[in-house]
Amino acid sequence: MVSLEDEPFVMRYNLALMGDSTQLVKDQTMKRVDEVLVSLRRIIRATDIHSKKLSKHSGLTSPQLLILMAIDKLGDVTIGTVAKDVNLSQATVTTILDRLEKRGLVQRVRSEVDRRRVHAKLTDEGQKIVEDAPSPLQESFVEKFDTLPEWEQTMILSSLQKLAELMQASDIDAAPVLHVGDVTHHYTNSQN
Amino acid sequence: MVSLEDEPFVMRYNLALMGDSTQLVKDQTMKRVDEVLVSLRRIIRATDIHSKKLSKHSGLTSPQLLILMAIDKLGDVTIGTVAKDVNLSQATVTTILDRLEKRGLVQRVRSEVDRRRVHAKLTDEGQKIVEDAPSPLQESFVEKFDTLPEWEQTMILSSLQKLAELMQASDIDAAPVLHVGDVTHHYTNSQN
DNA sequence: ATCTAATCTTTCGATGGCTAAAGATTTTAA
């Protein structure tokens, strides 16, 4: 048995399932996939932590800010439209709006034309806050990003877009047939 | 004032803060930063959605799976080590372990040598589940990623790593004046 | 030996996020 002590867990796990023939090739991919996973976790965590920090110093978290900005941008919009714009579920937007409304930054107005709809609009105070708000990504990140050579900025952006595209596509055609008890294979062959 | 109706919010916000001289140059960067932000949101959401899907069909969410795998990899580890390994806070790991323990997949054992520490280990059932578990990233994503040419895989990975690095560095830089010594420890020493 | 500082885990209180179901209204079709 090969020593796997230092290998990332995904690798270790998968190695056990693969024949020796393709092993070396798969190794490479697995390793990268695993590192992608690690990087993603780091990135997600960094944004989370920034959000907390933001809230501590400006009183608003990133999603709250995001939603305020969306309302500012879109004007007098319905909840559903906001949700689509910021890429969150309606339920989530509702709960965030609850908090924003409680703080008097946003107002809900039931539509007169279609009483199922609810419009959100900024209050004067909300407007003011949006105008003075910091970026949802930290300034220093933007600064650092700005110093990268253009080719690198472009590379990062297109990588992210590719990744997002892959993931979204995967989500759509992923066949959810898995049960923990009887799944037998993993990275190598999933046929959807 | 330029019409900004169609510009994403980050741009709109940032433009308001900049003088006209550098505007065109900044425009480029802002636009990219904004698109980075959008892509990130998409990616994060895709992983979230996948996690829900996973949990619905296998009974385990991604973080739960991640933690099980980490324990499997590391053997008889303390909570703190697990937290570092999966890049989550201790508090988070504790609550996730609560659920895993309640389901009998994991067992906590207080260390005899140092009674502050708690070791986590897989139960037989937990072990079995880890061995049969699907990937924390969707199969079809891995499959698609696998078909990318090697240069692209490498490009994506290094972009992510660069991004993670920038963000972490920014978080450290942007540390509020409060506890300068406290903020850095998450990221600077992540090799356990 | 004891008091204090460091270390480790858990608890507490928030927020964010989702799906599914419930409520409310409007639209469509019989």
Added chain:
DNA sequence: TTAAAATCTTTAGCCATCGAAAGATTAGAT
């Protein structure tokens, strides 16, 4: 006209996530 279908928001219940503070224990210093 009226019942069923579609549309929109909120509610309910769950999990993930964090920081801060509380508890417990060990290590260090006097």
